Amino acid sequence: MASPKAQADENENASAAFEGEEEEIGTWRFKHADKPVKVLILAGSVGAWQKGPYPEHIQNMCANVEVKNLSKTGYGAYQLRQRFMAQVVKNGYINLRKEGYEHWLVFQGGLNSIATPERTNRELRQMFLSAHKRGMKVVAFTPMPWGAESDKRWRGYSGLKYKDFTETVKEFILGSATPQRALGVYRDRRDDPTGPWLPEEIADVPINLYDSDMRDKMATPRDVEKMKALLAKDKDWKKSVAELSEDERAAKLEADAQAAALIPQYFMRQELHAFDHIHPNEDGHRLIAETACPELPRSWGCDCP
Structure with missing residues (x-):
């Protein structure tokens, strides 16, 4: 049973207007009874990419998986959590506890709210709690490498701050940050503010994209x-x-x-850029899927390159 604090967190803003466009209640359903692993992908514009996106690669690699991509361009952590609640939790057309099926949330996002990393982590933690409460498991990708010399956010002291913002979210996804580091003042929403993470607060399968081959580790300092x-x-x-x-x-x-x-060594490799330094091209999306594939559960039936 959820603690009073956890229940209060889940109820907070549940019926209030969203930041921006109000999210409609989902009416979609899964279609393939022969696919026992149901995967909900939730991300911002990277996940919503149309040309050879990584959700498509994951579905093609993993024989037992049916993917529903709920990604939405421009959404930060708050909007993504609200989308999860509206499209998944309140959707009367899906049964998350149907016998014989696994349901997974695959989260990839957070850059649209990276400048407020503690709040971003708070929203992600609450979304993971909501998913686990309903019998789902969670795969979570860290933020990808991002940035460019042309982006003023990465110049001077600001660049050091944005690197720290990104790594604060990365460390929460990986479960390596303390609640103090990950949540700041929001740690007080936990029943034990300084205690170790509970399994339901963090991802079951964390995937480290930030330190993967997507990063330009050999860039000239x-x-x-x-x-x-x-x-x-x-x-x-x-x-x-x-x-x-x-x-x-x-x-x-x-x-x-x-x-x-050393900051340029934390940017995404130039050859993986689509139209900017945040959105990967087709090769980048393939690399996201290939990086994740060996870490995905055996039940997914994945055939990794």
Whole structure:
């Protein structure tokens, strides 16, 4: 039985207006009785990609799987959780506990809300709780590598922050972050705010796309001295070290400049870009599926490349 806090979290905003367009209640159903593994894919625009998307590759690789792709362009973590509640939980045409069938949620997303990583993780945790409560299991992909020198978010001190935002969500998906790190103030919504993660709060099968072959690990680093000069003039960086001693500021500048220099190695490989540095092309989608395939449950009947 769900705890009072968990139930309150699930009920919160359940009948309120969504952020943006209100989500309709789902009326779809699964169609293939001979496919015992029912997979719901929920993501933002990457999952909604039309040309050779990874959901299509997963269905083709895994003989026992029927995929329903519920991905929606432009959705962040809050909207994706609301979509899950409307399209899956409130959908009277599907039975998530039907005997002889497995039901899985495959989550891939979060970049549309990555600038608020603790809230993003809060929404994902609640969605995983809601799925587990109804007998589903969860496969969750970390954020993919993303970013470009042309994107101002990745310059100077801002780049260090966006890398940390992305890694905060990645670490939650992998179950390696503490509740303090992953949820910040939202950890107090847990029955034991500082205790270890319960199995129902996190993914059953985490897939690490961030550190996969999608990342440009051999990219040329930026010039460290240029990064020092850039950071030293950055108002936000100066504010972040205002209470440090002169020696501590110097050490912090050196460390942050070294980290900023390596940021291009956390971008997606150029040859996998579609029209920008966030959306992978057909080769990128194939690589997502191939990265996930060996980690997927045996019951899915996957034949991995």
